[in-house]
Amino acid sequence: MSKPRTLAHVVYQTRQYDRMIRWYETVFQAHVVHRDPALAFLTFDDEHHRFAFANLELLRPGAANAGSKGEIGVNHVAWTFASAHDLLGTYKRLKAHDILPYWPVHHGPTLSLYYADPDGNRMEFQADALTVAEANAFMAGPAMAANPVGVSWDPDALLARAEAGASEAELLAMPDGPPSPIPATHGI
Numbered sequence: 001m002s003k004p005r006t007l008a009h010v011v012y013q014t015r016q017y018d019r020m021i022r023w024y025e026t027v028f029q030a031h032v033v034h035r036d037p038a039l040a041f042l043t044f045d046d047e048h049h050r051f052a053f054a055n056l057e058l059l060r061p062g063a064a065n066a067g068s069k070g071e072i073g074v075n076h077v078a079w080t081f082a083s084a085h086d087l088l089g090t091y092k093r094l095k096a097h098d099i100l101p102y103w104p105v106h107h108g109p110t111l112s113l114y115y116a117d118p119d120g121n122r123m124e125f126q127a128d129a130l131t132v133a134e135a136n137a138f139m140a141g142p143a144m145a146a147n148p149v150g151v152s153w154d155p156d157a158l159l160a161r162a163e164a165g166a167s168e169a170e171l172l173a174m175p176d177g178p179p180s181p182i183p184a185t186h187g188i
Helices: 017-028 084-095 132-140 142-146 155-163 168-172
Strands: 010-014 031-035 039-043 051-055 076-081 103-106 110-116 122-128
Touching: 010 017, 017 031, 017 039, 017 051, 076 084, 084 110, 084 122, 084 155, 084 168, 155 168
Parallel strands: 010 051, 076 122
Antiparallel strands: 031 039, 039 051, 103 110, 110 122
């Protein structure tokens, strides 16, 4: 099973402490390295921690803005997977746990799936579709100017193609279609 390739750590403030910890354990196959009533630290690799959670129910009980986006959350954190096959394998694994992306979009430089955790924190799981030089050229060129967001794609259809033996290049190819709308849940 594939896991993200890189990121140091992210700290979240939450009023859903237990649910958040369970969600990250399931999605990232993480384990708790330290947990007390106020703080928990989880990792999925040899880093001492990749995530930390602050329990606002204990640290800030009854706050006037309890649970609001000004109190909790991050816009999104991007995680890079080694390949489209790894990204689609993760999609399949998470779907088996009823965890679905809210926005599948091919940005041009990346094939991306956006997920939201129980608090609404957003993260992008991506596979690079272009080399760095190609991505720089794309972003400076007319394709990006014409469509800076990207094109929606169907994860189930692409997964079926991957399982039928499609090559990495075939999976990473930018699909035809109109610009994808940015979902209201994305917070932009």
